[in-house]
Amino acid sequence: MRRVLAPALVGLLLAGTASRAQDRYVPSTVAFGGGQRYSRPPVVPCPPFGVGPYTPGVPSMPGVPVDPNAPRMDPPVAPPGTDPIMPPEAPAPNPLERRLLDPFAQATEAGGVAPRTFNENFDGDFGGVYYKRRITTGYTIVPQVVGFTQRVTGYTPVTTTTQVIGTDQLGRLVVTNTVTTTNNPIIVNDPVTVNTLVAQQRIARLTLAGRYSGVLISDNDNPRPQDRIYGGYNFYDNIGGSLNPGLGQTDLQRETVGFEKTFLNGDASFGMRLPFVQQYGPPGVGGTQNVGDLSLLFKYAFYNNRETGDLISGGLILTVPTGSGDATLLDGTKAPHSVLFQPWGGFVRTFDRTFVQGITSLIVPTSSSDPTLWNNSVGVGYYLYRTTANNTWLTSVAPVVEVHVRTPLTQRNPDGLVYLQDQVNITSGFRFRFNRASFSTSIGVPVTGPRPWGVEAMSFFNYSF
Known part of the structure; x- marks a missing residue:
């Protein structure tokens, strides 16, 4: 159905454009879309071949008097580069009106009404470069010895025998043994520890x-x-x-x-x-x-x-x-x-x-x-x-x-x-x-x-x- 409608619409538009091109319009007093409506002017006789350009007060045709105060009825000639249908003083159609006249018109890439897009952007993919570093991934508690304290846990008896040699009153040799017992303390060194956080690195x-x-x-x-x-x-x-x-x-x-x-x-x-x-x-x-x-x-x-x-x-x-x-x-x-x-x-x-x-x-x-x-x-x-x-x-x-x-x-x-x-x-x-x-x-x-x-x-x- 679209294949049938599209050529038909194109034909209608071309036909309408051709018919409008044969008409010439002058402003009327009826406003249209913020501008002026254009209607067909009265038909005036064309000067014969060879008659020069129009001059105010001079007849356009031989034998026809002209009132110099009467409004000029000859249709103006559009200067080169202007629209022959739209008078120079008429406002230019906005982009929407141009778009209605030409349904296949395309705006610029930068913007406008419904711009044509020739291509879309890349999205990309790159994440970066890798650098080798030593990082700390966490901490663990490790006990650390910072000193020692001493304490007595008991005693060890030590016996000492002392031998004394002497003489008695008669001059005889006498040997005397003396036994002495000493309690020596048993001393233990206890470590002093503290808990230290040690970094785990990789x-x-x-x-x-x-x-x-x-x-x-x-x-x-x-x-x-x-x-x-x-x-x-x-x-x-x-x-x-x-x-x-x-x-x-x-x-x-x-x-x-x-x-x-x-x-x-x-x-x-x-x-x-x-x-x-x-x-x-x-x-x-x-x-x-x-x-x-x-x-x-x-x-x-x-x-x-x-x-x-x-x-x-x-x-x-x-x-x-x-x-x-x-x-x-x-x-x-x-x-x-x-x-x-x-x-x-x-x-x-x-x-x-x-x-x-x-x-x-x-x-x-x-x-x-x-x-x-x-x-x-x-x-x-x-x-x-x-x-x-x-x-x-x-x-x-x-x-x-x-x-x-x-x-x-x-x-x-x-x-x-x-x-x-x-x-x-x-x-x-x-x-x-x-x-x-x-x-x-x-x-x-x-x-x-x-x-x-x-x-x-x-x-x-x-x-x-």
Whole structure:
């Protein structure tokens, strides 16, 4: 039925437009939509061929007198570049009226009435880098000897015999034995002990809240310059669990706020992004809440086909170490906190309801202790539902599948102080558009080991202005 109705409506609209193009209108006194209604003027005779332009007081036709005070009845000629149907003094139709005249008209990507969307944002997948640290997982009570006390538990008798040799009155030799008994005390040394809390420590590889967090171009973003403000939420279940067996459940969550503004007629944009990170887990791991590093984003579209939505662009993300939080590594040094330079390039290719987009980027830190990271992401989406109707609150629904490959070029040794493993992560979810706003919800799962986390849940909100 839709296939029949659509050509019929198009034919009617074209026929109506053609018939209106043959008429010429002048203002009347009846208001219409805040403007003026236009009606057919009285028919006046056309001057014969060769008669010059109209001059007040001079007859348009030979032999016909003209009153110079009478209103001019010749229809005005529209200047070049204006609508020949709508007089220059008439107010321009608003976007809604234009939309009613052309049901297939599309607004710009930045906003307007029911904007056409060529592609949706990536959601992202990256959780951070792992740093080797000695952490305190708890305390145990250990008795400690701090001294001794003495006490007598009894006595030991000791008998001593003393022999005295002498002479008696007759001068004879006399030997006398004297027996003496002495009680010697038995002394015992009793230790003096106190209970001391002794820290239980272990070596663990943990992410640092705010480092390498929310910095990728594929985090709630895409290659197309946009006008928007946005916020997002990421949750990483059991992050680093495979690297720290027996440590316990460790979770990380991140909130992100930012904006992006286009310039150069929409071919370039500048934006800023700031994450807030919290880490939860056993003692020594959980209870960490930090403000992440600020990222400055630059985009430029080298090729931007506004009719098809195809695009090729590039840019730079500069992440500066403004975030809070610090840590001491296993060797006693401070964890690196680099400035991150991230040049990137990307494309968007559209096929009616389907779009494909890709991004490649290279993160280069200023400290050699931090990893240099090569990132490649590809996303495919399909619009299950899309409309340009003005009275519809939901304008599109699109499922999207993303594949992210993270390849560290340095710090690949799992026994090093800083470590990042190769990752292949798949993210899938839905994108919902509501005219100027959009909302996404997705799940990310690592498919290679050691798994950097169990599962990631994320959602983002964008508002176009």
